Amino acid sequence: MASKLFIDGEWTGSSGTSAIDTIDPSTGQVIETVPTASRGDVDAAIAAARAALSNPAWADLLPVQRAGLLFKLASLVDEHHEELAQLETRDQGQPIGISRMVSVTGAAEHIRYYAGWVTKMQGSTNPVSFPDTLNYTRREPVGVNALITPWNFPLMILTWKLAPALATGNTVVIKPSEVTPLTSLRLVELCAEAGFPAGVVNIVTGDGSVGEMLTRHPDVDHVSYTGSTAVGKLITMASAETNLKRLTLELGGKAPSIIARDADIDAAVGGNIMGATLNSGQVCAAYTRFYVERSREQEFVEKVVGGLAQVPIGPGADESNVLGPLVSAKHLSHVERLVATGAADGAELVAGGKRIDRDGYFFEPTVFTGVKDSAAIMHEEIFGPVLAVTAYDDTDELHDLINRANDTPYGLAATVWTRDIATSQRLANGIKAGAVFVNMPPIPDMAAPWGGYKASGWGREMGPWALDAYTELKSVWLHYGS
Known part of the structure; x- marks a missing residue:
């Protein structure tokens, strides 16, 4: 070549x-x-x-x-x-x-x-x-x-x-x-x-x-x-x-993922694991900020952590691996730096959080809960397999949830997980993003606009x-x- x-x-x-x-x-x-x-x-x-x-x-x-x-x-x-x-x-x-x-x-x-x-x-x-x-x-x-x-x-x-x-x-x-x-x-x-x-x-x-x-x-x-x-x-x-x-x-992007109370939680877990870890999270539209209805938060987090624990990690050339390395030593350091701010900003680390001790630039899939909207990991683009989870109350006004989802300088993609078409449309209409995916991972298609x-x-x-x-x-x- x-x-x-x-x-x-x-x-x-x-x-x-x-x-x-x-x-x-x-x-x-x-x-x-x-x-x-x-x-x-x-x-x-x-x-x-x-x-x-x-x-x-x-x-x-x-x-x-x-x-x-x-x-x-x-x-x-x-x-x-x-x-x-x-x-x-x-x-x-x-x-x-x-x-x-x-x-x-x-x-x-x-x-x-x-x-x-x-x-x-x-x-x-x-x-x-x-x-x-x-x-x-x-x-x-x-x-x-x-x-x-x-x-x-x-x-x-x-x-x-x-x-x-x-x-x-x-x-x-x-x-x-x-x-x-x-x-x-x-x-x-x-x-x-x-x-x-x-x-x-x-x-x-x-x-x-x-x-x-x-x-x-x-x-x-x-x-x-x-x-x-x-x-x-x-x-x-x-x-x-x-x-x-x-x-x-x-x-850049900092895609929110909203999981409603009526969501198919298993579908939401599988789709969000894929949406957050595809290409080790090195995707502009990766799902990174998770707003989970409070009554479903514990179930969602437990299943996400359990699912991530089953993801095979290693060199991409090995057919059995699903999560590969980060692209460079420089980028690995960037992810480490931002993950370190999670606990400093008051979030609870419930999975991962550090580089994997092996050759190459591997980082553990990482989950934080109780993340404040003001935390760095909710605002800065990490570009790694890092999930920041926070809760919302189903009794809140829908526009309050939309405002939280829009509380970012970015607006590339977002996702909504719900069985209710009215909820999906109200959220899709209110979120300021170029692409809103309902009940699916963030994979573009050549026939649809992207930006x-x-x-x-x-x-x-x-x-x-x-x-x-x-x-x-x-x-x-x-x-x-x-």
């Missing part, structure tokens, strides 16, 4: 001198060393993407031909399914079952979904109030897109961005997380194999400084970023200071809504009178 940069159809070493080790989080051992792109490398990648926009080999493709390239890429992902899954698990740590069923299968499905959209994007004719005048609209590519991806689902989240960008005729420069770059590099190899012309897909690796170069570059037209809210704010400022480039930002309210970001990915992020809408006026 390539460990170079891919610029204008060629694999090349960086003109800089620094490099970054990518680590297997289940062992702490180095897998690969990837280069850190220099300013010159970033400039070259953006220039290649800019030139490719007007290259007839890309710009003049018929819709059915562009769709064909995406269908070919999806088929190549299918052909290399197991290879990609093993690589994702080794580089990121997620259990191999998640890599197969969620990451790689999801990547192929997203590419195929947007391949289908290529021949279905339409403009409109509009009834303007001018005589002898035709007005119609057309969608055109935004231009050069910087796709900056996170380390938790590196392959799948890249395809959330790459597929609609290519479907709409754009060109891209990809910057994967320096922590987990390997499946992104492999996907770019498959793009070349599928036949995308030189310059259409480029990739530069490195740390946050490389991402900053992209977000500040005056020749980038759109940045699609998934990651922390703090970095999202920096990207917003960089856009304002340069060319007001378009932004799509999917940022957040408040500090969880701007814009929507997936479904037809993603097409808006990657196209400009042009209005054409034609006067045909004398």
